[in-house]
Amino acid sequence: MSQPTARQLHKFGGSSLADPACYRRVAEIIGEYAGPEDLIVVSAAGKTTNQLIAWVELLRKDGRQAHEALQELRAFQQALISELVTGPAADELQTQLHLELSTLAKLSGPDLTEAAVAAVLGHGELWSARLLAALLAQQAMPATHLDSRTFLRAERAAQPEVDRALSWPLLTAELAQHSRHRIVITGFMARNAAGETVLLGRNGSDYSATVIGALAEVARVTIWSDVAGVYSADPRLVADACLLPLLRLDEASELARLAAPVLHSRTLQPVAQSAIDLSLRCSHQPEAGSTRVERVLASGRGAKIITSLDDVCLIELDIARSHDLAPIQAELARLLQRIQLPPLAQSVEADKGRIRLAYTREVVNGVLGSLQDSGITAELRLREGFAMVAAVGAGVIGNPVHCYGFSHQLKNQPVEFISESEQGLSLVAVLRRVDTRALIGQIHQSLFQAQKRIGLVLCGKGNIGSRWLELFQEEQANLEKRHGKSFTLIGVAGSDRHWIDFQGIDPARALTAFEDEAVAYGEGELFQALANHPYDDVVVLDVTASASLAAKYPQIAEIGLHLISANKVAGSASGSQYHAVQDAFAKSARHWLYNATVGAGLPVNHTVRDLLESGDEILALSGIFSGTLSWLFQQYDGSVPFSQLIELAWQQGLTEPDPRHDLDGSDVMRKLVILARESGLKLEPEQVRVESLVPEALASLSLDGFFEQGEVLDQRLAKRLAKAQKEGLVLRYVARLDKQGRAVVGVEALPPEHALANLLPCDNIFAIESRWYRDNPLVIRGPGAGRDVTAGALLSDINRLAALL
Numbered sequence: 001m002s003q004p005t006a007r008q009l010h011k012f013g014g015s016s017l018a019d020p021a022c023y024r025r026v027a028e029i030i031g032e033y034a035g036p037e038d039l040i041v042v043s044a045a046g047k048t049t050n051q052l053i054a055w056v057e058l059l060r061k062d063g064r065q066a067h068e069a070l071q072e073l074r075a076f077q078q079a080l081i082s083e084l085v086t087g088p089a090a091d092e093l094q095t096q097l098h099l100e101l102s103t104l105a106k107l108s109g110p111d112l113t114e115a116a117v118a119a120v121l122g123h124g125e126l127w128s129a130r131l132l133a134a135l136l137a138q139q140a141m142p143a144t145h146l147d148s149r150t151f152l153r154a155e156r157a158a159q160p161e162v163d164r165a166l167s168w169p170l171l172t173a174e175l176a177q178h179s180r181h182r183i184v185i186t187g188f189m190a191r192n193a194a195g196e197t198v199l200l201g202r203n204g205s206d207y208s209a210t211v212i213g214a215l216a217e218v219a220r221v222t223i224w225s226d227v228a229g230v231y232s233a234d235p236r237l238v239a240d241a242c243l244l245p246l247l248r249l250d251e252a253s254e255l256a257r258l259a260a261p262v263l264h265s266r267t268l269q270p271v272a273q274s275a276i277d278l279s280l281r282c283s284h285q286p287e288a289g290s291t292r293v294e295r296v297l298a299s300g301r302g303a304k305i306i307t308s309l310d311d312v313c314l315i316e317l318d319i320a321r322s323h324d325l326a327p328i329q330a331e332l333a334r335l336l337q338r339i340q341l342p343p344l345a346q347s348v349e350a351d352k353g354r355i356r357l358a359y360t361r362e363v364v365n366g367v368l369g370s371l372q373d374s375g376i377t378a379e380l381r382l383r384e385g386f387a388m389v390a391a392v393g394a395g396v397i398g399n400p401v402h403c404y405g406f407s408h409q410l411k412n413q414p415v416e417f418i419s420e421s422e423q424g425l426s427l428v429a430v431l432r433r434v435d436t437r438a439l440i441g442q443i444h445q446s447l448f449q450a451q452k453r454i455g456l457v458l459c460g461k462g463n464i465g466s467r468w469l470e471l472f473q474e475e476q477a478n479l480e481k482r483h484g485k486s487f488t489l490i491g492v493a494g495s496d497r498h499w500i501d502f503q504g505i506d507p508a509r510a511l512t513a514f515e516d517e518a519v520a521y522g523e524g525e526l527f528q529a530l531a532n533h534p535y536d537d538v539v540v541l542d543v544t545a546s547a548s549l550a551a552k553y554p555q556i557a558e559i560g561l562h563l564i565s566a567n568k569v570a571g572s573a574s575g576s577q578y579h580a581v582q583d584a585f586a587k588s589a590r591h592w593l594y595n596a597t598v599g600a601g602l603p604v605n606h607t608v609r610d611l612l613e614s615g616d617e618i619l620a621l622s623g624i625f626s627g628t629l630s631w632l633f634q635q636y637d638g639s640v641p642f643s644q645l646i647e648l649a650w651q652q653g654l655t656e657p658d659p660r661h662d663l664d665g666s667d668v669m670r671k672l673v674i675l676a677r678e679s680g681l682k683l684e685p686e687q688v689r690v691e692s693l694v695p696e697a698l699a700s701l702s703l704d705g706f707f708e709q710g711e712v713l714d715q716r717l718a719k720r721l722a723k724a725q726k727e728g729l730v731l732r733y734v735a736r737l738d739k740q741g742r743a744v745v746g747v748e749a750l751p752p753e754h755a756l757a758n759l760l761p762c763d764n765i766f767a768i769e770s771r772w773y774r775d776n777p778l779v780i781r782g783p784g785a786g787r788d789v790t791a792g793a794l795l796s797d798i799n800r801l802a803a804l805l
Contacts, residue, residue, distance in 0.1 A: 051072070
């Protein structure tokens, strides 16, 4: 099979399409997150499928009520079209809806065979796909709708399975016909050999989404619903439940086996059998986070999730003492595997000759029927009125703390039995009916109350460092609630003195008390003082521009500390030095994050890295990378000499203490090198051709001398400005890099309307050209410097690091 393409698939459930506002939100998500040839799978809007089910039931009982139900459904669908689409497209949708509802209205109770009912219930998905495709097209996003029955093949069964061998060539042919369009596909439905509609059953739309994703060889399937992903417990029941950004595939499968509503085992089957990634996100709050299901089976250390079910039934098999239990147990296992309905939990009491199987009410009768038809030699009994709680996570059975905490919380509960999953992924307790809301809250607190403790050390207490301390004080509570971890400031360091206190330092007095509390330190003593810290993890924040501190980055990793850096020195050092730092952090399993080194708070590094990791290829980078030089050249029109503008910017705090550090282009060069490396391009600092704005005659002068002799710089730039203005152009200080490694930093003359010329003062702009954004570059623009945005970028990296931990 060929390698996955860059195409992705997005699936939207009924709650994501509940009303016109939801449809518009989905269109916005598609515009922001989906590519021009991505696939979109949709469920029926809102409760449409339930309305169709109710109509079918009424049609068999009361024609008048059935007519009223169909009219209610008609009104809902017509209102969606009227609210969302205009012109001929709306007329066409209304006509199609009228014709289909008219056909449905002619049906009667005797007409409703199983195949006919399936065709009726599939209308909801069909209406959703047509409407969303029309809405996207109206918003200048070329889209077409596609009925999944044209290519998905499956035969009717209790849990229909898509025949991929038959479906793949049919889908391939359909995709070839709809290139350069977003394709909105109906979920939930397939067609059998007789040409009849086959519904894919419970969670059929999610299952069809991952099946279609696997058949189309997409890179990623994202399931958008009304929750952001998988939490450590149901957030509606447990207030301090945390979103899990990463979940192992086997853990996700175990959670689905235990009937958690956010996942279904059939949805995960195509993921396990292909190379696609799976993400879960919330369509109502796209930025609320997500859960990515990982295929990697790293070592597990214990429970991650507490889950529960309130309506559980038990099937008891009593085997006569005259029969051997072992062969009956083996026969039972083969039967359950054949019908693909493993129990939630199982208890075997050999001394009593009894096997107990726990199932949801939804499937228990089907299992009981299969057992009765199987001829298994046992007396069968169905018992109702049970609940289930479970702790899920790789390694949970081998974690004595979690095993004890789980059983300890159940010691006074009416427990029927506790079982361990065969794969060691869960502990499951079946109880007589109890208040599971209170119980899972207690278990969650018992297992996860030992918050991971994170210590923070700030290196650099100047402009940015002081603003970060203010921001950390404001956001500390939110940070801890968001990640379920404690964050404590344990150190502040200057160039030659540090204040380390493992009991914690109040951010509000970190600077005012520094002179009284700090002690001098020598070479290497700062990080040695942190080596024996009592925290789970310690993070060093480097907000300096110190080359000597950057040289100690490998030491930071070797001691076992994480690093968040706004210091550009290491990221833009020689390739050998840069990779030495990367290797040091990789070998020690520590993290080095440095989004603040380029664009301050702008998500430049993140964006470039995400593009690369999603299968894109960066072809070129360009932009205005310096807020200081952006401001200077925006003001420079010849009315005021350039040297006076420099002095004005210096007085306003817009430059480095010595503005020559801005003017020599080294800062822009460093950002270009860092960004190139994030893009997967090899670039050494000496390969960048840098135009310095500091004349050699002014380079070695004192700062006062530089300002006094600024006319030397004025004369040079005045000639270039005059030439540019004569041609109707403006001057800007631009950085450029292409895939071949040609890198240039310097002054360019650009048309005033050019994207790199038309900026607000102090703004940065980054234009990213890639395979996906070749004709229309991806542009990130905004304030690229300043204490607020840089402090925010540091906090953003702390959030990201907390998720990684």
